[in-house]
Amino acid sequence: MKIELGEWPVTGNAVDSTGVELAIEARGLVKRFDGFTAVDGVDISVPKGAIYGILGPNGAGKTTTLRMLLGIIDPDAGYRRVLGHERPTDVARRIGYLPEERGLYPAMKAYEAIGFLAALRGVPLKEGRRRGRELLEEHGLGYAADRQIRQMSKGMAQTVQLLGTLVHKPDLVVFDEPFSGLDALNQGKLERMIRALAAGGTTVIFSTHVIAHAERLCDQVAIIAGGKVPFAGPVDLARDRLRPQVRLETRAQDGPWRAALPADVRHEGAFWHFTLPETGVEPLLRALIEGDAGILSLSIERAGLHDAFVAIAGEAAAKALEDGEGEER
Numbered sequence: 001m002k003i004e005l006g007e008w009p010v011t012g013n014a015v016d017s018t019g020v021e022l023a024i025e026a027r028g029l030v031k032r033f034d035g036f037t038a039v040d041g042v043d044i045s046v047p048k049g050a051i052y053g054i055l056g057p058n059g060a061g062k063t064t065t066l067r068m069l070l071g072i073i074d075p076d077a078g079y080r081r082v083l084g085h086e087r088p089t090d091v092a093r094r095i096g097y098l099p100e101e102r103g104l105y106p107a108m109k110a111y112e113a114i115g116f117l118a119a120l121r122g123v124p125l126k127e128g129r130r131r132g133r134e135l136l137e138e139h140g141l142g143y144a145a146d147r148q149i150r151q152m153s154k155g156m157a158q159t160v161q162l163l164g165t166l167v168h169k170p171d172l173v174v175f176d177e178p179f180s181g182l183d184a185l186n187q188g189k190l191e192r193m194i195r196a197l198a199a200g201g202t203t204v205i206f207s208t209h210v211i212a213h214a215e216r217l218c219d220q221v222a223i224i225a226g227g228k229v230p231f232a233g234p235v236d237l238a239r240d241r242l243r244p245q246v247r248l249e250t251r252a253q254d255g256p257w258r259a260a261l262p263a264d265v266r267h268e269g270a271f272w273h274f275t276l277p278e279t280g281v282e283p284l285l286r287a288l289i290e291g292d293a294g295i296l297s298l299s300i301e302r303a304g305l306h307d308a309f310v311a312i313a314g315e316a317a318a319k320a321l322e323d324g325e326g327e328e329r
Helices: 062-070 088-094 110-119 125-138 154-166 184-199 211-217 235-239 256-260 281-290 305-313 315-328
Strands: 022-033 036-047 051-055 077-082 095-098 172-176 203-208 220-225 228-234 245-250 266-268 271-275 295-301
Touching: 022 062, 022 203, 036 051, 036 062, 036 203, 036 220, 051 062, 051 184, 051 211, 062 077, 062 088, 062 172, 062 203, 077 088, 088 095, 095 154, 110 125, 110 154, 125 154, 154 172, 154 184, 184 203, 184 211, 203 211, 211 305, 220 235, 220 305, 228 235, 228 305, 235 305, 245 281, 256 281, 281 295, 305 315
Parallel strands: 036 228, 051 203, 051 220, 095 172, 172 203
Antiparallel strands: 022 036, 022 077, 220 228, 245 271, 245 295, 266 271
């Protein structure tokens, strides 16, 4: 298999155009399976210490992209650099990875399972088991440290595997659909854990098909649909693809101020709904006040990530995303 890699140094810290250090940089990643193109020219830049989301419906290419970034599979074209290395496997011990397909040995005790996963990342087994007990205690599962995995609830077992992903204190953590199968309580715990990791300087990248998780957590996102990434960058930049919406309530129903309202205005009772003009809100306010419209209320709402996703990826991708969210619930 030929991998087209272009000119790229084997090691060294990558930076973006603004000089920000990158934990991950990938350009033009392509992966085909039996003639089917699962990932088609993906570009991703993940700043060091960021929370970065790969957002898209099931089957969009999220897992394949993560596996290429981790070196589990090689791209058919393109290049990637992870923690300064072209070959991600060279820095595997600095990475924590939680795959979508969870799996622990059912006969192992909880602290042993964590210690075993630590040993796979170069931590001495005795030290890994000690850390396992410590982590279980810190996360409210100290009482279950000696319980076999088969004796634990699904949520508890998932927490054990999550702790096993972090036990070796990685610089980069990669989660594939980490919220899948978790109840609301454990989803909240995981969100807090992700924020704490980033606050401590760890880079976190996770895939999800649930917009709410990406919107609450992520500094930046890559929107992926059909194996392509039509947008990658700050969440705010994605939302700014759509102009803010204005909700205006007036005492008067007519007057010269009406000429200041844009063409897309929608009138419902005392309320006017329209897109914020490109000139901003100040000229609009001036016209309303001078025209004696009698402003009772005025609110400006930025577009949410869901609306941005629809605008960027299209209705079909958004429908597939919503169907996936329904399955998750």
